[in-house]
Amino acid sequence: MSTVQLTLLHAKYNLIETARIPIALIGSLAFPSLALLFFVVPQRTVADDPVFATQAVISLCVFAVMSNALFSFGLNISEAREKPWDPYLRTLPAPGVARVLAHVFSTGAMGLAAIIPVIVIGGLATAAEAPLGNVLAGFVALAVSGLPFMFIGICIGYSMPSKAAIAVVQVVMFALAFIGGLFLPPFLFADWLNTISMFTPSRQARELVIWAVQGGDLEPWVWLGVLAWTVVTFALALLLFRRDEGRRYR
Amino acid sequence: MTALASLTNVSRRFGDQLALDDVSLDIEPGSILGLLGPNGAGKTTLISLLEGLRSPSSGTVRLFGGSPGDHRNRVALGSTPQETALPDTLRVGEVIDFVGRHFPERMPTAELAGDFGLTELLRRQTGSLSGGQKRRLSVALAFVGKPRLVLLDEPTTGLDVDARRTLWDALRRQHEAGATVVVTSHYLEEIEALAQRVVVMAHGRVIADDALPAVLARVALRRVRLVSPEVERIATLDGVVRHEASGDGTTTFYAQDSDRLIVELVRSGIPFSELAVRGATLEEAFLTLTEDAPEDAPEDAPEDASESEGARS
Structure with a gap:
C-alpha cells in the first residue's frame, strides 16, 4: 500500500466515524449556514449590498473552517490520547505521515462540506457575488489562513483531557469568532476592540480571504499576523506533541 | 534459523523507574512463546518495543531484521489493541476491512470472522459488543494481515472460562496455519494451554526461559x-x-x-x-x-x- 492509498483509507474511516454521530456534525456543519440564514439574510441593508454581503459570507466561511479545525483536532486528539485505539493504529504498517495527512484531509472535507451551503445560500439569498477565479483564490486563502486554527486545535488536544477540551474549544471558538469580526462586521467595533481584533488569527483570516476574493490592498498586519500565528502555534503544537510522547506512557 | 525478532541487552526507563532491565531474547519462528509474569513485570513494555510504539533507552530491538519503528518492517507483524479499545461507531466488518487493507496479503473478512466466531456480528457497531466479543475481534485483528509474527498482550484478561477456551482454540488454529505467536499472560493456566516455550519475567528481567515442562516444574x-x-x-x-x-x-x-x-x-x-x-x-x-x-x-x-x-x- 502506498502512502497515498493509506492516507485515503484513514481519511475515509475518520469520516465514517464522524458521520456515525450526526449530532456531532450539526455544530460544525450546520451552524455557519444557520448563522447566515438568521443573522445576515433578514438584514437587507447588509444582504442587498454586494460588498457587505460578500464579506458576511466570507466571514462565515472562515468561521466554518475555524470551528471544524478546532473541533476536529482538539477533540479527536484529546480523545485518542485517552483510548488505546490510536496506539494500536501506530503498530500497523502505515507511516505516521499517512495518519496525520488523513486527519488534515478529513477535516478539510468537513470544512468544505460546511462552506458549500454557506456559499449557496449567500449566492441565492443575498447580493453577494464574486467571479469564479476569485472564489477559487478565496479557497486557497482559506486553507492557508486555516492553519493556525488547526495548530491551536492540536495544542488543545495535547494539553487537556477531552471533557476539558470540549469546553475550551467552544470558548476559544466563540471568542475568536466575535473578536475576529466573523459574526459582526469590524466596522461596528469600537476603536479599542478593533485594535485587539487585528491581533487575532480569525480577523487576519477574514481579511486575507476578503482580499483574495474582493481584491484591494493587503495590509501588512494581515499577512504578517497569519505568518506569525502559523509559526507560533506550529511550534507550540510540536512542543506539546513531543512532551506528550514522553508522558503518555508513564 | 534466523530469529523473527530479537532484543539485545534492552533496557527501558520511565522516569526513574526501570521497566526493562538488560533483557535479551530471540523469538524464533514456529512456536507459541508464552511471556509469563505478574503485573508490572515489564511484559507490556517488551511487547510495545517490538511493536515500535516505544524505543529502548539502551540496547537494540530488531524486527524482521530491521527497526520496528519503520512501518515497512511491521508488514508481517500482527498486534492487537489493548483494553479492547475499538472505535465504537464502526461496524465489526468495517474495522476488519480497515485494518486488513494495510497489508499486501490479507485474510478475507468472512473467513477471519468465521474463525473467531464473529460471522453473526459483522454488521454490528463495535460499541454494542460484549466484552468477550470485543476481545475476540481485537485478537482476530492481529491475524487479518496473514502475519508471520503475532504479539498478543493479555488476550483473555477478563473473559469467562468458555470465552477463553474459544479464543484459545482460534489461536491454536492460527498457529497451525503458520503464525509464530507471542502471548503474555499472568495466568499460568493460559500459558500451560498454549505455549511451548515460556519466558518468565519479574521486575523487568527475564528470570526463566525454558520449555514449558521445565518452567512448570519450577513455578507449580x-x-x-x-x-x-x-x-x-x-x-x-x-x-x-x-x-x-x-x-x-x-x-x-x-x-x-x-x-x-x-x-x-x-x-x-x-x-x-x-x-x-x-x-x-x-x-x-x-x-x-x-x-x-x-x-x-x-x-x-x-x-x-x-x-x-x-x-x-
Whole structure:
C-alpha cells in the first residue's frame, strides 16, 4: 500500500466515524449556514449590498473552517490520547505521515462540506457575488489562513483531557469568532476592540480571504499576523506533541 | 534459523523507574512463546518495543531484521489493541476491512470472522459488543494481515472460562496455519494451554526461559502452612524451596511436592499443628523464582498480591 492509498483509507474511516454521530456534525456543519440564514439574510441593508454581503459570507466561511479545525483536532486528539485505539493504529504498517495527512484531509472535507451551503445560500439569498477565479483564490486563502486554527486545535488536544477540551474549544471558538469580526462586521467595533481584533488569527483570516476574493490592498498586519500565528502555534503544537510522547506512557 | 525478532541487552526507563532491565531474547519462528509474569513485570513494555510504539533507552530491538519503528518492517507483524479499545461507531466488518487493507496479503473478512466466531456480528457497531466479543475481534485483528509474527498482550484478561477456551482454540488454529505467536499472560493456566516455550519475567528481567515442562516444574508450587516450634528443622527437609513466617504465628513452606514434604515431616517426628495445604499462587511462585535469580528480589513485594488471580489455587 502506498502512502497515498493509506492516507485515503484513514481519511475515509475518520469520516465514517464522524458521520456515525450526526449530532456531532450539526455544530460544525450546520451552524455557519444557520448563522447566515438568521443573522445576515433578514438584514437587507447588509444582504442587498454586494460588498457587505460578500464579506458576511466570507466571514462565515472562515468561521466554518475555524470551528471544524478546532473541533476536529482538539477533540479527536484529546480523545485518542485517552483510548488505546490510536496506539494500536501506530503498530500497523502505515507511516505516521499517512495518519496525520488523513486527519488534515478529513477535516478539510468537513470544512468544505460546511462552506458549500454557506456559499449557496449567500449566492441565492443575498447580493453577494464574486467571479469564479476569485472564489477559487478565496479557497486557497482559506486553507492557508486555516492553519493556525488547526495548530491551536492540536495544542488543545495535547494539553487537556477531552471533557476539558470540549469546553475550551467552544470558548476559544466563540471568542475568536466575535473578536475576529466573523459574526459582526469590524466596522461596528469600537476603536479599542478593533485594535485587539487585528491581533487575532480569525480577523487576519477574514481579511486575507476578503482580499483574495474582493481584491484591494493587503495590509501588512494581515499577512504578517497569519505568518506569525502559523509559526507560533506550529511550534507550540510540536512542543506539546513531543512532551506528550514522553508522558503518555508513564 | 534466523530469529523473527530479537532484543539485545534492552533496557527501558520511565522516569526513574526501570521497566526493562538488560533483557535479551530471540523469538524464533514456529512456536507459541508464552511471556509469563505478574503485573508490572515489564511484559507490556517488551511487547510495545517490538511493536515500535516505544524505543529502548539502551540496547537494540530488531524486527524482521530491521527497526520496528519503520512501518515497512511491521508488514508481517500482527498486534492487537489493548483494553479492547475499538472505535465504537464502526461496524465489526468495517474495522476488519480497515485494518486488513494495510497489508499486501490479507485474510478475507468472512473467513477471519468465521474463525473467531464473529460471522453473526459483522454488521454490528463495535460499541454494542460484549466484552468477550470485543476481545475476540481485537485478537482476530492481529491475524487479518496473514502475519508471520503475532504479539498478543493479555488476550483473555477478563473473559469467562468458555470465552477463553474459544479464543484459545482460534489461536491454536492460527498457529497451525503458520503464525509464530507471542502471548503474555499472568495466568499460568493460559500459558500451560498454549505455549511451548515460556519466558518468565519479574521486575523487568527475564528470570526463566525454558520449555514449558521445565518452567512448570519450577513455578507449580504448593504451600504448606503450619505452626511448629522447630521451623528451622522443617526448612531443611527435602523439597522445601522457601519458607516465611506469617504474622499470626504460622509458618508457610513452599514445596514442589507437598505430599512428600508432609510424609517427611511426620517421619521426622517434629511437632506441628494447624496444618493446611493449598496451591501457591503464581505471585508466590514468582517470588521464589526471583529469589533464585542472581539479583536480590525486593523485600517489599506486596503481601496482599491478589490470590484469586493465581492459576493453581
